[in-house]
Amino acid sequence: MILIHFRTFNFFFFLWLTAFSCAVQAIPAPPKIDATSSTLIDYYSGKVLVAVNADERVEPASLTKMMTAYIVYDEIAKGRITLDTETVVSEKAWRMEGSRMFLEVGKKVKVGPLIKGLVIQSGNDASIVLAELVAGDEASFAGYMNQYAQKLGMSNTHFMNATGLPHPEHYTTARDMGILARALIKQFPERYKTYSQKEFTYNKIRQKNRNRLLWRDDSVDGIKTGHTQSAGYSLVASAKKNDMRLISIVMGAKSDTVRTRENAKLLRYGFSFYETHKLYQAGAALDTPRIWKGEIKTVPVGLQEDLYITVERGQYSQLKPAILMNSPLLAPVMAGDTVGSLEVMLADERLFTSPVIALENISEGHFFRKLLDSALLYFK
Numbered sequence: 107m108i109l110i111h112f113r114t115f116n117f118f119f120f121l122w123l124t125a126f127s128c129a130v131q132a133i134p135a136p137p138k139i140d141a142t143s144s145t146l147i148d149y150y151s152g153k154v155l156v157a158v159n160a161d162e163r164v165e166p167a168s169l170t171k172m173m174t175a176y177i178v179y180d181e182i183a184k185g186r187i188t189l190d191t192e193t194v195v196s197e198k199a200w201r202m203e204g205s206r207m208f209l210e211v212g213k214k215v216k217v218g219p220l221i222k223g224l225v226i227q228s229g230n231d232a233s234i235v236l237a238e239l240v241a242g243d244e245a246s247f248a249g250y251m252n253q254y255a256q257k258l259g260m261s262n263t264h265f266m267n268a269t270g271l272p273h274p275e276h277y278t279t280a281r282d283m284g285i286l287a288r289a290l291i292k293q294f295p296e297r298y299k300t301y302s303q304k305e306f307t308y309n310k311i312r313q314k315n316r317n318r319l320l321w322r323d324d325s326v327d328g329i330k331t332g333h334t335q336s337a338g339y340s341l342v343a344s345a346k347k348n349d350m351r352l353i354s355i356v357m358g359a360k361s362d363t364v365r366t367r368e369n370a371k372l373l374r375y376g377f378s379f380y381e382t383h384k385l386y387q388a389g390a391a392l393d394t395p396r397i398w399k400g401e402i403k404t405v406p407v408g409l410q411e412d413l414y415i416t417v418e419r420g421q422y423s424q425l426k427p428a429i430l431m432n433s434p435l436l437a438p439v440m441a442g443d444t445v446g447s448l449e450v451m452l453a454d455e456r457l458f459t460s461p462v463i464a465l466e467n468i469s470e471g472h473f474f475r476k477l478l479d480s481a482l483l484y485f486k
Contacts, residue, residue, distance in 0.1 A: 133379045133418045137371045142338065142358025143280040146372045148382050149288055149344065149351035150414035155376050160281040161262060164357045167332030168205065168228045169278070169340055170270030172286050173251050175224055178217070178236050179294040180254075187239065189218035198244075199234035204271065204334075206231045207308050219308055221297075226306040227313045228331065230269040237268035244268050260285050272336050280355045287329055287342050287353045301328030301344075318366045319343050323373070329353075331365070339365040345373050349384070352376045379419055385427065385450070386413040389465060392448070393429055397468055398483060399476040400437030406465040407431075407445055415450060415457060426451045429462055434483055437471065439464045 136146070136156040143159035154160070181187050192214045200211035207223030209215060209231045217239070223232035237247035244267055251265040260282040266273040291298050304321065305314045316331040325345040332340040338358040345352055354372035359365035386392060391406035407429070415425065431446035439445060446462040470476065 137375055139356060139368045139372065140359060140364055141340075141356045141368055144354075144356045144368065144372065145280045145284055146355075146376050147284045147288070147353045148376070148380070148414075148416040149291060149353055150382050150384070150412075151416040152288065153382075153416040154281075154284075155352075155380055155416070156372060157281070160284075161279050163262060163277045163279060164340075165272060165276065165334065165337035166263075166270055166278040166283065167272075167334045167337040167340055168270045169283055169330055169332040169342055170265060170268065170276070171224055171228060171233055172283070172290060172330050172342065173254065173265065174233050174236060174247075174268045175221065175297075176286065176290050176294070177240060177247075177250060177254055178221060178224075179290075179297045181240055182217075182297075183294070187217055189216065189221070191217045191239070193217070193220075193235060193239040195231070195235055196238055199231045199238070202230040202234055202269070204230045204269070207306075207313070208311050209235065210309070222300060222303070222306045223308055225300045225330070226303050226315050227308070228316060230271070233268040255282070255286075258285055258289050270332060270334070270337075272334055280357050283342050283355050283357075284353055287344065287355070290329070291344065291351075291353075298328060301330070302326075316362070317341065317343065318362065319345075319369060322366070323370065325377075326373070331362075333362070341365040341369050343369040343373065345377075347377055350377065350380075350382045380416055381419050381422060382414055382416045383422055384412060384414050385425075386448075388412045391465060392462070395429075395431050395435060395446075397435045397437055397439065398479045399471055400439075400468045401471045401475070402468060405435070405439060405445070405468050407462050408465050409448065409460055410442075410463055411460075413448075413450075413458065413460065417452065417457070421452060424452055425457070431462070437468045439468050441465055441467050 143162045145160040146156035195209045205228040207227045207229035220232045223229040237244045241247035248265050255263045263278040263282045266276040319326040325347050328344045329342045340357045343354045354369045356365050356368045388411045392408050394404040397405045427450045443464045444461040445464050448460050450458040
């Protein structure tokens, strides 16, 4: 492995030109959160800024409906249903207790209003109708939910229903809810806009979104509340300021007021003491290292995905990125092949490491090119 010098990075050059002149700000301890578990995550980088009992199993209550919605969005994306798809309200859905959008048994209703009833009004009846539409019945849909959870990496989550009503084997963690929240926002940005809607009227009944932060903080645009007597009060909130988005999660608070207040504390802490920057764009050439025995002498390399880094405020200028290339790098290579790795260091801490890929196909060179390069490599 060989190190590519920093001068090959346009980004690093830019860093030094724009280095912060102020001293690094001291970061206080995170606020104490009055709840069973909590976490604060940067959406873009995935960095966990706060985690208290984040892997403790808890009841998700109506946070379950985030997964119900996620699956419905995916069904729409795959073309299996549309917002105009009609389905009939079953007796089971009509009889659901708890929060409802007040559907009428036997009536046809479209997917569009059902999603709003699910997201804004937290309708248990809407959850059942959508589950039955997608999978035939709620039990089959719950199995579907668990497949999605496994695929997303929600390793401490298990669903038994589409609503979040209590069941001994229906559980999740604050960390897993963060994974789901990030996936929901990233994969379905247009659908996510529904979570910022403050009220919805169906069947002449107007109901307000239970996420009180939507009224108190203009930067908050989602996501979902949950409550049962056994689960307590929970809230997954997300807020965006400038180029930074945070996701705060509070599980098992004592009241609606407490979950609102504690999420606000987490968001305020994150925005006050951390910053997130996009360092590199997916597919952008970070360097053009030497490739041996190829039809040409260099190959552009970069990253498969956008790279975001979250650091304490004032530390951005101290980041040190470097590429470690496979040595020697030999043709042929195909676009997407791993040819090295990128490391981003802060002092002695490795903040990030990622495979570096070839951005173009490089075929083998002609016979004399390979012969010459073989000789050069021997003496090198």
